[in-house]
Amino acid sequence: MGSFNSHDEIVSDYANAKIILSLRANASLTSASGRTRRLTDGLRKGAKFVVMDPRKSEAASKATTWMPVKPGTDQAVLLVILKEIIQRGTYDAEFLKNYTNAPFLCMAAPQGPMVQMAMKVDEKTGKPSEFYVYDEDKKKIVALPCPANGNLKEASGNPVSPLLTAPDGLTWQGKPVKTAFQFLSDKVKGFTAEWAAKIADVPAEQITQVANDMATIRPALVDSGWYDVRYASSIQTWRTAALIQVLLGGVDKEAGWIYNASTRELNSNFWKIMRSGGTPKMAPGMYGAIGQAALFDTPENWKHDVPTVSKVWSDQQWAAGKDGVAFDMASYAGYPEAMLGKVSYNGQPYQLKLVFLTACNPVRTSYSDQTWKEALSSPTLPLVIAYDVEPQDSLLYADVILPDQTYLERGDPLYEAEQSLDRAIVARNPIKPITDGRHMLDIFIELANRFGKYEMYIRGMADFFGWDADVLKKVVDGARASGKSIGLPLRDMLIAGNAKKMNKPVEQLQKALTEQGVLPVMKLEEQIKEAGIPYVFPAPTPSGRIEIYSIFFAGFTKKYGYKPNWDPLVAYMTPDWKPGLKPEDPLAENEFYFTHGHIATMSHTSSADNDLLMSLTKEQGHHYTGVWMNPKKARKLGLKTGDAIELENANTNQKARGAAYVTELIRPDTVFIASALGHESKQLTTAVGVGTALNKLVPYKLEPVAGVVQTGQFTVKVRKV
Amino acid sequence: MAKYGMILDLNTCTGCRACQAACAMENQTPYWANKFRTHVEDITRGQFPQVERALQPRLCMQCDNPPCVSVCPTGASHKTPEGIVGMDAGRCMGCKYCIIVCPYEARFVYESADMKKAKQVYGQTPKAAAVDKCTFCQHRLKKGEEPACVSTCLAGARIFGDLDDPESAVAKLVKSGQAQTLRADLGTQPRVYYLGNVKGRKG
Numbered sequence: 001m002g003s004f005n006s007h008d009e010i011v012s013d014y015a016n017a018k019i020i021l022s023l024r025a026n027a028s029l030t031s032a033s034g035r036t037r038r039l040t041d042g043l044r045k046g047a048k049f050v051v052m053d054p055r056k057s058e059a060a061s062k063a064t065t066w067m068p069v070k071p072g073t074d075q076a077v078l079l080v081i082l083k084e085i086i087q088r089g090t091y092d093a094e095f096l097k098n099y100t101n102a103p104f105l106c107m108a109a110p111q112g113p114m115v116q117m118a119m120k121v122d123e124k125t126g127k128p129s130e131f132y133v134y135d136e137d138k139k140k141i142v143a144l145p146c147p148a149n150g151n152l153k154e155a156s157g158n159p160v161s162p163l164l165t166a167p168d169g170l171t172w173q174g175k176p177v178k179t180a181f182q183f184l185s186d187k188v189k190g191f192t193a194e195w196a197a198k199i200a201d202v203p204a205e206q207i208t209q210v211a212n213d214m215a216t217i218r219p220a221l222v223d224s225g226w227y228d229v230r231y232a233s234s235i236q237t238w239r240t241a242a243l244i245q246v247l248l249g250g251v252d253k254e255a256g257w258i259y260n261a262s263t264r265e266l267n268s269n270f271w272k273i274m275r276s277g278g279t280p281k282m283a284p285g286m287y288g289a290i291g292q293a294a295l296f297d298t299p300e301n302w303k304h305d306v307p308t309v310s311k312v313w314s315d316q317q318w319a320a321g322k323d324g325v326a327f328d329m330a331s332y333a334g335y336p337e338a339m340l341g342k343v344s345y346n347g348q349p350y351q352l353k354l355v356f357l358t359a360c361n362p363v364r365t366s367y368s369d370q371t372w373k374e375a376l377s378s379p380t381l382p383l384v385i386a387y388d389v390e391p392q393d394s395l396l397y398a399d400v401i402l403p404d405q406t407y408l409e410r411g412d413p414l415y416e417a418e419q420s421l422d423r424a425i426v427a428r429n430p431i432k433p434i435t436d437g438r439h440m441l442d443i444f445i446e447l448a449n450r451f452g453k454y455e456m457y458i459r460g461m462a463d464f465f466g467w468d469a470d471v472l473k474k475v476v477d478g479a480r481a482s483g484k485s486i487g488l489p490l491r492d493m494l495i496a497g498n499a500k501k502m503n504k505p506v507e508q509l510q511k512a513l514t515e516q517g518v519l520p521v522m523k524l525e526e527q528i529k530e531a532g533i534p535y536v537f538p539a540p541t542p543s544g545r546i547e548i549y550s551i552f553f554a555g556f557t558k559k560y561g562y563k564p565n566w567d568p569l570v571a572y573m574t575p576d577w578k579p580g581l582k583p584e585d586p587l588a589e590n591e592f593y594f595t596h597g598h599i600a601t602m603s604h605t606s607s608a609d610n611d612l613l614m615s616l617t618k619e620q621g622h623h624y625t626g627v628w629m630n631p632k633k634a635r636k637l638g639l640k641t642g643d644a645i646e647l648e649n650a651n652t653n654q655k656a657r658g659a660a661y662v663t664e665l666i667r668p669d670t671v672f673i674a675s676a677l678g679h680e681s682k683q684l685t686t687a688v689g690v691g692t693a694l695n696k697l698v699p700y701k702l703e704p705v706a707g708v709v710q711t712g713q714f715t716v717k718v719r720k721v
Numbered sequence: 722m723a724k725y726g727m728i729l730d731l732n733t734c735t736g737c738r739a740c741q742a743a744c745a746m747e748n749q750t751p752y753w754a755n756k757f758r759t760h761v762e763d764i765t766r767g768q769f770p771q772v773e774r775a776l777q778p779r780l781c782m783q784c785d786n787p788p789c790v791s792v793c794p795t796g797a798s799h800k801t802p803e804g805i806v807g808m809d810a811g812r813c814m815g816c817k818y819c820i821i822v823c824p825y826e827a828r829f830v831y832e833s834a835d836m837k838k839a840k841q842v843y844g845q846t847p848k849a850a851a852v853d854k855c856t857f858c859q860h861r862l863k864k865g866e867e868p869a870c871v872s873t874c875l876a877g878a879r880i881f882g883d884l885d886d887p888e889s890a891v892a893k894l895v896k897s898g899q900a901q902t903l904r905a906d907l908g909t910q911p912r913v914y915y916l917g918n919v920k921g922r923k924g
Contacts, residue, residue, distance in 0.1 A: 036875035040733040044877075058736045061774035068770050600737045611842075612745060615752045616738050623763065630769055664772040665765055 001242060001257065002533075002540035002547075004289040004329070006224040009263040011421055015041035016255035017221035019048040019213055021081070023074045023241065024228035026057040026598045034419035035226075048217065050210050052077065054595055055628060055666035065210060068667050069200040071593040072231045072575040072712055073583060076196040077207055078240040079572060083188040084211035085247050092249025096164055099150045099534050100246060100546040102181040103162035105132045105141065105172055114562045115183045115569055117549055118172050119146070128542060128551065132172060133162035134179075141172060147544030149534040180549040184243070184569050191572070199575075199583040201667075219255035220248050229595050229712035232565065233573035235705045239550075240570055246546055252533045259533050261423030261522065262416035267540055268531035281466050285540035286552060293327050309338045309352065310707065312345045318560065323704040326556045326566065331707025332366055336375035336700065357386040358440065359404055363394040364679065365605050367709045368654065368700040369693065373397065389437065390609055391683035405437035411487020414494045414513075423522040425498065427491065427513040439485045445476060467497070556705070565705050577715050578651050587715060589636055591650060592629070592671040594716045596694050599624045602676040608687035609679070617690070625691040626661030628672035629718070634662045639720060647671070647692070647716040652699045657721070658692035671716060724804055725857050726884035726891045726912040727871070728900050729778045734878040736761050736776035740870035747858060747869035749843045751835040758827075758855040759870050778879065780870070781806060781827035781855040782903070782911030789819035789828065797851070804912065805857050813851035820852060824904050825911075828854045857881075884912065 003009040014020055015038045027035075043049060043062060051063035052074050060066045069077060085091050096102040105118045120130035120143070128146045135142045138161075145155040151162045164181045171177060178186075193211065197204035214220050222245045225238060250256030252264075259267070266284040273280040283291050295301045296311050306312075313334020314324030325333045335352070337343045343350040355376065363372045376384055376397035386398035389406050409430050417424040448457035458476055462469035471493060479489045495513065499506040502521070512519045531537055538544025542551040553568040564571035575583055577593065587593070601616040601624065602608060617624050622641050629639065639645065639660045648655045658673065666672055677691020698711050744759045745752040759780035766773045787806050789798045797812035798819050820828045831839075831850045839846045847853065858868035866872065871881040882889035887896075891914075894900040900914035 036735060036737070037877055040735070040876040040878065043733055044730075056772055056774045058774075058776065061776060062733070062735065066770075600735075612742055612752055615755070616741055619755050619757075619760075620763065632769075663765060664767065664769045665774055666769070668769065 003285045010224045011258045012224045014039040019217040019220045021050045022223035023052040025223050026059045027226040054670045067202050071595045073200040075237040076199040079191040080196045081211045081214045084215040086185050088215045090215045091247040095249035102548050103133045105177040107175045134166045136161040136163050149538035230708045231713045232703045268537045271537045287540040309334045325707035333707040336371050339375040339381045340378045341380040354383045361392045361394045369695045371700045393681045403437040409433040421524040425519045439487045441486045595672045596675045599674040605676045609684045614686035622661040627658040628666045630668040632668040644721050646721045649697045650715045656696035723883040724885040728880040728914045730878040730916045733876045734776045735876050739873050743869040743873035756829040782913045785910035788822040792818045810848040810851035
């Protein structure tokens, strides 16, 4: 799809689907993000709702079919669905042929399971410039340009009729070739419901029924997900889900995965500039991420002649035969080591001397809290600054604390309404400040000023956001001269900029944003007509098409060697919670798979210390704050609801405390905790001591594609304490 | 005069409790003491994997034959002209007879400790420490607004309107027979209805 993360860039159009397949996504219903209403709109219209979840979450309680899969085994079921769609031929062939790289010719790699896509690479840029398809009418292989939004024309402008299935015996440059679609079909053809049933531990009949339904009911939609329990196989699991969605043709259209307005706007601006030969400053989706990867990898991009922490740490790891991170985007990979003095670059120590925690709480929300506590306390790390509104757990490790403003007081810039299908601009109207918090921008601008880099910082900000640097400087100078916060003046600047773009009077926008807080900009239908992806503009992928074969992932193989984690088509990854444990193996009497997730009243750790939300949480008692366990195993362990228990990560021996909640709502082999609880800072008012801290159990173990923290990749042992 | 009624759609209530939060803020109730004018029951039935989880919003049913009004010794509990079961806090003597007889657990009492904390949290207290309950946000109805819980419901699971208006969604659903009341056998004649699981949906 070219999106970097579905959470911010893709909206699932539940309201118009006749069947919705949801996995690992309770938040679709319980989080106030706009998804809820669209999902229930779909349900009200009679949509079938299939929910894959080891426990009966709120979302699962609304399902027409609940598949209580063993945690982490979703991919097995998804592969059977994918196979069924392919074998029945109920995929959207026209979409695949015209707008994806499904018809592109590929060959098997000389060794191993890798499939290589036939392409011509531009010597100067290192990027693909040509792909190949078999043309049905011309009865030969023709070249297609790259990047392009589709496969309908050769570079010359001649029309093309690509085939999804190449004729037998076709060769290219002497090598036997088939289409990416054929390779994908081959990969999945052997997966059966019986096989998946053994792994996911749900009835084969149920899998068959769901596969049949997804292959026949139209329109069908896979939930694009939100935040989920993470495994080594998470990337390939979501690839499989995305492949189903793409085979359904459900891209940027009704009942499909719809790019949100800001992504579509960013994408069309990007391609307009690219087409005119310019260099876009801001890139959408994966292009933004690729830009980030370039920073990661290319010395020319290192502004201070040294690579990032994660890059140095990653290289150290690969060199030692361990997993680094192929693509780092805010993964925190290597940060603790760099604080503890365990990282070096070119023979010199790579020692972090200052850590500035800006409104984040890694001690509580990242991997292993113990790792962070040790790192932030390290004598080798001289200074930790924190900036926040409340005395959360990470602040206990800060030398200096700067007060943030609450969102109620803060003059925020304008936001795009991310989870809205129609494009809208959102503005918050702050109350008069009642705390002594300071706006983040005021702090950073002042810091830049004291470093003697005021001009540079302002110009850098303007450059990054695509603003007029002179206008911005006037605004900032003005705010500082009058002793005011930059917040509202900046917002006024953005409103004026928007008014100019929209050719409307500034007063009109000011009025709408002040009175309503939201300004509708463009309806979905118009957006798709003008900038549908990939119908009008290419997708933000290397080829510009929707890629069932990920060229980006193929690049990782080139660089780091093949790993199923980054198979460019799809690879089934056997869930392996601990060495030697296969899905069919029984667990010990006191051992469980581990899951965590959303309770209705707590969306984030940052909302935990809220009197009202905590009251609503505590009203439900252990049902929300306890460790969910089925009576079958609970009885054997002598546990009843409320009993104090200790959970221990069976791989790492990390421990956490909690209270048992004995319930039939969960698989007997699985435990569940709410993700956002377990706060420790005694300076907090209502959150401390409630629930179990997730990251007391989560190891500092990152999966190698994007450095994702593997929050479900272990079993836990439970004992009464 | 409008005959206000509400329909709660059990097919789409997601148990998010936004209604509980919105109501508490709108009506300044003692949420810290687990006292709510509306709440959502979270009921588990059966055994894994056939286990069912029911999310059931509850509030005062604004009964047309309200037991709480029958038993009230002071007349504090009364039916208003719009058919809302109202509470005159000044008349309430705190005997709690109404709490005992309400089959829907819709009422709670403001204790003096709650009054103290309410002053702290909200800056003001109710008229008196009395029994409290949902009023269908009467103060909002007067302004032409829907009750806070209806307005905030993420899922669109609360439907509100005039039961006497044949064009209203609530009237249509009641007429269709799909909407049922809780404990109809008790003869309380609630104005709050429920849409149960649509036949054949689960499977």
